Every structure is written in structure tokens, then in C-alpha cells.
Amino acid sequence: MDPILEIKGLSKAFGGLKALIDFALTVHQGELIGIIGPNGAGKTTIFNMITGFIQPDSGDVWFKGEKITQLKPFQIVNLGMSRTFQLVDLFREMTVLENVMVPCFSHRAKNHRHRGKKPWSVAMEFLNQMGLGHRHNELTKNLAFGELRLLDIARAMATEPDILLLDEPFSGLDVEDAAVLSAAIRRMHEKGQTMIIIEHRLRDLLRLVERVVAIVFGEKIAEGTPEEILKEEKVVIAYFGERRE
Amino acid sequence: MTTLINILVLGAIWGALYTLIAVGFTLIFGVAGIINLSHGTFYMLGAYLAYTFMTLYKINVPMSALMAVGVTALVGILIDRFGIRPMRERHVYVLIITLALAFFFQELMYAFYGPHGKAVKSFVSGEMILANVHVTYQKVLTFFASGALVTLLWFFIKKTKTGKSTSAVAQNRDAAILVGIRPERVYLITAGISAALASVAGVFIAPILEAVPTMWVFPLFKAFAVVIIGGLGSIEGAIIAGMLLGYSETTVSVLISANYPDMVYLVAIILVLVLRPRGLMGKRAH
Amino acid sequence: MANLEDLYGPRVYYKRLFGLLILSVSVLLAPIVVRDPYYLELLFLCHYYVILACSWDLLTGFTGNVNFGHAFFIGGAGFAGALLNLHVGWGPWLTLPIGGLVAALCGLLVGSFTLRLRGPYFAAVTFCFATLLYKWIMIRYEIFGGEEGLPGIDWLMETALGNYYFSGILMLAVISFLYLLSKSSFGLILRSIGENEIASEGSGINTTFYKIVAFMISAFMAGVAGAMYGHAQMHVGPEMAHDSLSALVLIMAVVGGMGSIIGPIMGAYLLTLVNESLRFMGEFRLLIYSSAVVAVILFAPKGLLDIITRGLRRVAGQETT
Numbered sequence: 001m002d003p004i005l006e007i008k009g010l011s012k013a014f015g016g017l018k019a020l021i022d023f024a025l026t027v028h029q030g031e032l033i034g035i036i037g038p039n040g041a042g043k044t045t046i047f048n049m050i051t052g053f054i055q056p057d058s059g060d061v062w063f064k065g066e067k068i069t070q071l072k073p074f075q076i077v078n079l080g081m082s083r084t085f086q087l088v089d090l091f092r093e094m095t096v097l098e099n100v101m102v103p104c105f106s107h108r109a110k111n112h113r114h115r116g117k118k119p120w121s122v123a124m125e126f127l128n129q130m131g132l133g134h135r136h137n138e139l140t141k142n143l144a145f146g147e148l149r150l151l152d153i154a155r156a157m158a159t160e161p162d163i164l165l166l167d168e169p170f171s172g173l174d175v176e177d178a179a180v181l182s183a184a185i186r187r188m189h190e191k192g193q194t195m196i197i198i199e200h201r202l203r204d205l206l207r208l209v210e211r212v213v214a215i216v217f218g219e220k221i222a223e224g225t226p227e228e229i230l231k232e233e234k235v236v237i238a239y240f241g242e243r244r245e
Numbered sequence: 246m247t248t249l250i251n252i253l254v255l256g257a258i259w260g261a262l263y264t265l266i267a268v269g270f271t272l273i274f275g276v277a278g279i280i281n282l283s284h285g286t287f288y289m290l291g292a293y294l295a296y297t298f299m300t301l302y303k304i305n306v307p308m309s310a311l312m313a314v315g316v317t318a319l320v321g322i323l324i325d326r327f328g329i330r331p332m333r334e335r336h337v338y339v340l341i342i343t344l345a346l347a348f349f350f351q352e353l354m355y356a357f358y359g360p361h362g363k364a365v366k367s368f369v370s371g372e373m374i375l376a377n378v379h380v381t382y383q384k385v386l387t388f389f390a391s392g393a394l395v396t397l398l399w400f401f402i403k404k405t406k407t408g409k410s411t412s413a414v415a416q417n418r419d420a421a422i423l424v425g426i427r428p429e430r431v432y433l434i435t436a437g438i439s440a441a442l443a444s445v446a447g448v449f450i451a452p453i454l455e456a457v458p459t460m461w462v463f464p465l466f467k468a469f470a471v472v473i474i475g476g477l478g479s480i481e482g483a484i485i486a487g488m489l490l491g492y493s494e495t496t497v498s499v500l501i502s503a504n505y506p507d508m509v510y511l512v513a514i515i516l517v518l519v520l521r522p523r524g525l526m527g528k529r530a531h
Numbered sequence: 532m533a534n535l536e537d538l539y540g541p542r543v544y545y546k547r548l549f550g551l552l553i554l555s556v557s558v559l560l561a562p563i564v565v566r567d568p569y570y571l572e573l574l575f576l577c578h579y580y581v582i583l584a585c586s587w588d589l590l591t592g593f594t595g596n597v598n599f600g601h602a603f604f605i606g607g608a609g610f611a612g613a614l615l616n617l618h619v620g621w622g623p624w625l626t627l628p629i630g631g632l633v634a635a636l637c638g639l640l641v642g643s644f645t646l647r648l649r650g651p652y653f654a655a656v657t658f659c660f661a662t663l664l665y666k667w668i669m670i671r672y673e674i675f676g677g678e679e680g681l682p683g684i685d686w687l688m689e690t691a692l693g694n695y696y697f698s699g700i701l702m703l704a705v706i707s708f709l710y711l712l713s714k715s716s717f718g719l720i721l722r723s724i725g726e727n728e729i730a731s732e733g734s735g736i737n738t739t740f741y742k743i744v745a746f747m748i749s750a751f752m753a754g755v756a757g758a759m760y761g762h763a764q765m766h767v768g769p770e771m772a773h774d775s776l777s778a779l780v781l782i783m784a785v786v787g788g789m790g791s792i793i794g795p796i797m798g799a800y801l802l803t804l805v806n807e808s809l810r811f812m813g814e815f816r817l818l819i820y821s822s823a824v825v826a827v828i829l830f831a832p833k834g835l836l837d838i839i840t841r842g843l844r845r846v847a848g849q850e851t852t
Contacts, residue, residue, distance in 0.1 A: 053729070053733075072732075073732045073733055074732045074735050077732075082733075082735075085729075085730065085733070089727055089729070089730060090727065090730055091722075091723050091730060091731075092726065093726060094719075094722065094723070098719060098723075101716075102719060102720065102723045103734035103735055105716045105719070105736065108735055119716065155730075155734060156733075158734070159734065280651045280654075327829075328825065328829070331829060332828065332829075332832070335832070336651070337591070337595050337597055338828050338832055340597050340651065340654060341597070341785055342828040344778070345821045345824035345825045345828070348778070348824075349818065349821035349822055349825060351817070352821060353818065355818075356815070356818065466658075466662075469655055473652070473655060507666065511662060511663050511666075514655060515656060515660075518644065518645060518656055519644050522652060
């Protein structure tokens with residue numbers, strides 16, 4: 001089966017700082033992949049480049065067979081790739097439901113929508129999937145932090161993406177919210193949603209994903225199942241420092 | 246030949262002046278990420294305060310200049326603290342409130358000084374003659390003062406601890422906080438320096454042009470142009486673009502007509518934004 | 532989902548249009564009480580400024596891109612209409628829509644180059660175009676009449692009463708259109724752009740396209756209003772393209788409350804009437820205005836509308852956040 005997402009030779013430097021060096025990744029439909037690495041390793045830069053918010057210095061990204069490297073963010077969303085943002089920055093002065101309605105007016109969502117279905121009822125379904133239906137009329141700025149994360153995912157899901165990118169979804173969540181989020185991710189995975197998750201908190205992530213990519217200082221240092229990764233010498237050093245005898 | 250010298254000399258003077266006005270403007274944007282539309286007002290205050298101290302109170306030139314600059318710097322700091330700080334997040338409001346303040350000060354000048362131009366005596370009288378071109382010493386002094394101050398600023402930013410902290414905040418505010426720099430303090434210092442530099446320009450210009458309540462408009466636009474051409478946030482860019490603008494205007498004025506130099510900067514802004522929005526040396530706006 | 536239909540279904544239009552109904556009735560019936568042509572002309576000015584303020588607000592209030600050169604469209608269309616009238620003989624029924632279209636085309640041109648840029652560049656360019664037009668008008672005085680402008684334009688309607696009704700109906704049409712627009716998906720998208728353009732793009736919205744369309748609509752309305760003003764005054768002058776007009780329109784919308792339709796309406800009425808009554812203050816008017824804007828932004832950035840709504844809510848005993 002052809003991969004749904006292919007990344008080859010992706011590189012980016014900011015001034016003198018090499019943020020990402022020759023990154024490559026292949027993703028197949030239905031996979032749940034994790035990208036881990038210490039802060040500043042370049043993880044969010046990968047997302048920003050795949051989704052069109054930043055232009056890479058070199059390398060290419062193919063999505064469903066089409067080269068998307070030079071496309072604008074909204075075009076990429078309309079092809080079927082959605083993302084959440086690390087600093088959850090939704091539409092604060094708008095209601096929760098309105099937040100999810102915005103993507104419902106993208107080209108993609110409009111095409112996918114069945115005749116006669118109203119945008120707000122479609123948005124409501126996505127809210128319910130994330131367990132936020134009861135808060136639909138609340139102003140977004142009044143939501144709790146955990147709820148904001150779920151809302152961001154609902155918003156990203158509203159364009160019915162073929163692949164969903166989650167940027168540090170667990171950061172800042174307490175144990176309960178993390179459990180709710182894990183359950184939601186697991187549900188989506190079971191329904192066949194292809195996902196890539198960037199995360200810094202290892203425990204929550206490694207329990208969910210099938211395959212892990214580890215990045216340190218802009219370079220991919222390891223790739224494999226969660227068990228394999230944890231045994232990788234370089235990963236251990238990156239996270240925990242040199243082993244002392 | 247005379248024409249050439251004319252252009253070279255005048256262009257240099259105006260270029261230096263524009264640079265002096267623009268570096269403060271670009272500094273604020275680079276560090277605080279905001280456009281301060283009252284920037285021209287500081288220039289105007291420099292001129293009016295120079296008039297007040299030198300002509301009305303007959304205080305000697307160096308003392309007057311220092312006081313004028315000091316007062317204006319204070320005004321700049323107060324505006325930043327009370328007018329801009331509450332609104333820093335919403336750029337729209339910063340633009341509007343600083344523009345409203347500019348109009349406010351304009352009207353204040355009308356109220357205190359009336360609509361007629363106020364003249365200030367030159368700091369140094371006399372003129373020099375360079376290959377048949379007359380250049381007043383005042384203009385020469387302006388050129389050197391501008392150059393000295395821009396150089397001082399450059400050293401301040403690159404070499405002193407406070408200067409480097411402004412650079413740090415400009416590059417990455419959150420990282421600067423992590424190393425113990427307080428951004429609000431940096432913003433205040435930057436606001437003060439920026440206002441001071443603009444007011445120096447006003448002080449030196451007062452003997453050359455008269456002080457009128459609407460004189461804040463043109464330096465604001467020229468500063469905008471210089472900063473856009475040079476790249477928002479870049480001091481080097483402001484220097485190059487300032488000189489470029491000064492020379493372009495002088496060339497147009499001498500060779501084509503005195504009507505048109507004031508359109509040069511407008512056309513330049515449009516061209517730059519269409520062809521190379523980053524400007525010559527600009528950083529990306531966040 | 533009964534209450535969802537209430538919030539988002541077609542019924543919402545009917546409920547909130549009640550205010551518009553009241554306004555319409557007032558506008559249509561006011562001349563029964565107000566007979567003096569001086570007041571009718573004053574109200575004409577109110578209608579004119581409402582259109583200007585609301586059209587400005589459509590772009591800036593919703594998407595957050597500040598337009599510092601609205602006078603470009605007002606004066607530009609005003610002069611375009613005047614020239615067509617004086618040289619080709621076309622009347623207001625032609626010059627108004629053409630003035631609007633010319634303005635909209637200019638909006639398309641300027642917008643397509645600048646609205647794709649982040650940051651204050653759009654604000655700068657709008658200002659530049661407005662200033663360039665003003666300078667050009669003054670320089671080419673043989674075409675545009677210099678400081679005096681162009682007199683002798685055909686009237687709009689023959690009487691002050693006629694002008695009043697023409698402008699009033701145009702104003703009501705503009706308000707209704709903008710209101711429907713703001714409640715539609717188009718309005719929702721514009722607001723999302725103003726709230727968080729990156730999130731909006733990340734939700735699949737072509738933000739540049741929507742901004743350009745909003746700018747074009749804004750320009751069209753301002754252009755029609757400018758041409759209308761020229762005919763009503765039977766004269767166009769360079770002050771119609773001057774920065775102070777851009778600033779005045781901006782102040783009206785800001786003081787009233789950006790991003791709502793009602794805000795600019797209130798701001799326009801209030802400031803036009805205040806402007807008139809403060810006429811005796813002469814020099815101090817702008818001082819008071821600028822102080823008012825500063826005060827409003829610092830203490831009530833969402834404008835008078837926000838103050839009033841919050842006050843009403845407190846009176847009604849509801850929670851204010």
C-alpha cells in the first residue's frame with residue numbers, strides 16, 4: 001500500500017542554528033506515530049514545514065502522492081491534513097461551537113458535507129465526539145485548559161482530515177485530563193484515523209503509539225517500536241544523560 | 246558639477262536626519278513588536294521644546310537641548326507605560342491609540358503655541374562654501390550630530406549589557422525572560438531612547454525649518470518608509486535605507502521638480518511591499 | 532437541539548432585526564417632526580457618516596487589518612463621479628454605482644498586493660495610497676480644481692428632504708446588508724481571521740481571499756457614499772480625500788465600538804451631532820476628539836457599545852465576565 005505521507009531530506013536553518021537536518025519519514029494509512037525529543041529538538045519545526053507554515057530550505061513532502069512542499073497552509077488543510085497547535089490559541093472571543101464551525105466552512109468540509117446538513121449540527125457532532133457538547137455556547141476564553149486542548153482537536157477534526165497532526169497535546173495537562181485525552185486518541189485510532197503526535201512527555205505517548213521517531217538537535221537518531229526506542233542508547237542519553245557506573 | 250555637489254551634500258544631510266529619526270522607530274518595532282505612530286510627535290516636541298527653552302527662556306543651547314531631549318524621552322516612557330502597555334497584545338489598538346495621541350499633541354501645540362511657525366536661532370551661524378554650494382553650519386552640525394548618535398546607539402546595542410538585553414528581547418522574548426531579563430523594563434528603556442533620538446532630530450531641525458503643530462506627520466511617514474525599505478527591526482537596514490531615501494529625494498528635487506520629492510517615499514513603500522516585503526535586511530515580523 | 536436552532540438558524544435574523552426595524556421607522560418618519568432643512572441636512576450627514584463608518588468597520592473591525600486610508604475610496608469615487616458628471620453628463624444614478632465599482636476595483640488592486648502580508652504593512656500602504664491620491668489631486672489642479680475643488684455638480688435630489696430620504700434609505704440598505712453579512716458564514720470567517728488568523732488558516736480558510744472580498748465591499752460602499760456626497764453638496768473638494776476624513780471615520784467606528792454594526796452607527800450619529808454642536812469650539816474640537824479616542828481605548832476599548840451592553844446586563848442582573 002502506498003504511504004499516505006512521505007517526507008524526504010527536510011532541512012531548515014534559522015540564521016546559524018540548524019533546526020532540522022535531513023529529516024525523513026514515511027507514514028501509512030491508519031498508523032499512529034509519535035515523534036519525541038527534548039525541547040528545542042526541532043519537532044514543531046517539522047509540523048510547521050509539513051503544514052505549510054514555514055518553507056523548508058531543502059527537502060520535500062508528499063501527501064497522498066502529491067508534492068505539497070510549496071503549498072499554503074489552507075491548501076494543505078483542504079487536501080486532508082489538519083493540525084493542532086502547541087500553544088492552544090483558538091478563537092477566544094467566539095463560542096465553542098463557533099470555533100468548530102469555522103473549519104466547517106473550508107472547501108473540504110463544504111464538499112464533504114451531506115446535502116441538507118446544517119454546519120452547526122455537523123460542528124456539534126465533532127464537539128460531542130470530544131465530549132464538549134455541553135459547553136457549546138460557552139465563550140472559548142472561559143474554558144479550562146484541558147477542555148481547550150480537546151476543542152483544538154475537535155476543530156482540527158472538523159475538516160475530516162486523512163491525517164491528523166497533534167502538537168504536544170499532553171503538555172500542561174493533569175492526570176485526569178491526560179487520561180481523557182488518551183482515551184479520545186485511542187478512540188480515533190480505532191476508527192482508523194492516521195495520526196502523528198509530537199510529544200515531550202514520554203509515558204503518555206509511548207502507551208498509545210505503534211511507532212516512534214526520536215529527534216535530538218534536529219537529527220533523527222532512532223526509529224522503532226516504543227520498546228525498541230526505550231532501549232536505544234542514544235535516546236536514553238538524550239533524555240537522561242550519560243550513564244554513570 | 247555644482248549640481249552634483251549639491252545633491253551629494255544635501256542628500257547626506259537629509260539622509261542622516263532620516264536615519265536618526267528612523268532608527269528609534271525600528272528599534273521599537275524590533276524589540277516590542279509595535280508600531281508607535283506617535284514617533285513623529287517626539288520629533289515635534291524636540292523642536293517646540295528647543296524653541297521654548299532657547300528662544301523664550303533664553304537658556305543656552307547645550308542646556309536647552311539636553312532638557313528638550315530629556316523631557317521628550319520622559320514623555321516617550323510615559324506613553325509606553327500608560328498608553329501602550331495595557332494594549333500591547335492587540336496591535337490594532339496600539340496603532341489607533343498612538344495615532345490619537347499624535348493628534349492630541351498636535352492640538353496641544355496649537356493651543357500653547359498657535360498655528361504660526363516658531364523660529365529658533367541657529368546654534369552656529371554662518372555657512373561654508375563647497376564648490377559653489379552654500380551649506381549652513383547648522384546643517385553640517387545636524388549631519389555630524391546624527392552620525393554620532395546613530396553610532397552611539399549602535400555601540401550601546403552591541404556592547405553594553407542593557408543594550409544587549411534589548412537585543413535579546415528582540416530576538417526571543419520568552420528566552421530573555423528565562424535568563425532573567427525583564428521585558429517591560431527593556432520596553433521602557435527602548436521607548437525612552439527612541440523618543441530621545443527623534444527629539445534630537447527635532448532640536449537640530451528647529452533652526453532650519455520652523456516649528457509647526459503639524460510637523461509630526463512627515464517624519465513619521467519618512468521613518469515608516471525608511472524602516473520598511475530597510476527592514477523592520479534592523480538598525481543597519483535603517484541606516485542604509487535612510488541614506489538611500491535622503492539621496493533619492495534630493496536627486497528628484499534637484500533634477501525633476503520640487504513638487505515631487507514628497508512622493509518618492511510613498512512610491513518606495515509600495516514598491517518594496519510588493520517586490521520584497523522583508524525590506525533590505527528585515528527580520529520576519531512575529 | 533432547540534436552542535441551537537435559536538442561535539444559528541434562520542430565526543436569529545428575525546429576532547435581531549427588530550432594532551433595525553425601529554431605526555428604519557424612525558428614519559422614515561422623522562421628517563414629520565423635523566422640518567427645518569438645516570436639521571435635515573445634518574441628518575443627511577449622519578446617514579453619510581454611518582455608511583462610511585460601517586464600511587470601514589467591515590474590514591478593520593472584523594479582520595483586524597487597520598485601514599488608514601478610507602478617504603482614498605471616498606474622495607476617489609467622489610471625484611470620479613464628479614468628473615463623469617461634469618464632462619460626460621451622467622447623473623447620480625450612474626455615477627454612484629460606477630464610483631462604487633471604481634473604488635472596489637482599487638480595493639482589489641491594493642488588497643491583492645498587501646492583504647497577503649502579515650503585520651502593519653497593509654495599514655502603511657492604505658495610508659500611502661490615500662496620501663498619494665490627495666497629493667495628486669492637489670498637484671493636478673487643472674483637472675481637480677485644487678483647493679477649491681469642482682463645483683457645479685448636478686444635484687442628488689432637488690431638496691434637502693429628498694437628500695435626506697435618499698441617504699436614509701441607502702444607509703438602511705447598507706446596514707441591513709452588513710448585518711446579514713455579519714451573521715452569515717462570511718461574517719463568522721471574517722471574525723475568525725480577526726481573532727486568530729493563523730488558526731483560521733489552519734482550519735482550511737483562505738484568509739487572503741476573504742480579506743480582499745471584505746476590503747472590496749468596504750471600498751464599494753465608501754465609494755458610493757462619496758459620490759452621493761458630491762451630488763448632495765453639488766461640489767467635491769480635496770478634503771474628501773484627506774487624512775483627516777480617514778481619521779474621523781476611524782474615530783467614529785472606534786468610539787462606537789469596532790466589530791459590530793451598531794457600534795459604528797452610534798459612533799457616526801454621535802460624532803456628527805457632537806461635531807456640529809462643538810462647532811463653536813473650533814480649534815479645540817480635535818483636541819477633545821483625540822483625548823476621547825485615547826480615553827475610550829484605554830478604558831473601554833470595545834467602545835461605547837460595550838459599555839452600554841455591559842451596563843444593561845448588570846441592570847438585568849446577569850453575570851458579567
